[in-house]
Amino acid sequence: MLNVMTVDVEDWFHVQAFSHIYPVSEWNSQRTRIIANVIKTLEILHEHRAKATFFILGWVAQRFPEIVALIHDRGHEIASHSQYHRLVYNLSPDEFREDLRQSILHIEQAANVTVRGYRAPSFSVRPQQKWIWTIFREFGIEFDSSVFPVMHDTYGTPSAPRFPYKVKVDEGSSVLEIPPSTIRWAGMNVPVAGGGYLRMFPYWFTKRAIRKLNSEGHPAIVYFHPWELDVHQKRLDAGLKSRLRHYTNLSSFESKLHRLLAEFEFSTISDVVIGGKKTVA
């Protein structure tokens, strides 16, 4: 069964865990590692003949348009990860609209593509932000991957559906929501296939979780970041919780990703979920 691979394209200093140390005003003066890390990501995907949906930060597309062009040239899907990596639930509708507009502009200019997908920084979309779906439609966004049906201190809506579903915007138009994969355990949704969860759980657990999802007829929705392949990145003393989230098992992630890509087949959201290869309820 084809599963979905997604990559959130941001540099080491963009992540939420370090946002108090590196505000946007500091980004231009940081030593970027994004080009090497994206090239490494592309090489690994190519080695396993896998395609992925890349959610790209607009700031990255603006500063390094060649990265977007390179990802596009390799046949992957291009989508938005916002312009400045701000949490959506901290933005007003107008601030969100402007951030989305800028990200789409820079990404589309970089690679002559049409952006149809979005993922919020740190999955920061909550059900009370009903305006977000209308704004998505204003900009032609057809799919979103920002509502994580889990319990977490900074994000998550535990009661949200676990599998792709349509959010109706108005008569005749909707946005497809693509939640990252979870399994049910002890009455809870447990995230299994991305970021810190993918790094912290042993490989056999991830494999078993994906097998279980597939046996129930669902593709796994996996995500990772290019900086997770970068063992030489600068190590910050950003508090215990942030350090744990960002650095745990960084050294073993590359081999885990290779095993995952060797054992399962992956493609883009458009291919697997929208393109008719998997029907949506």
Ligand SMILES: [Zn+2]
């Ligand atoms: Zn991010």
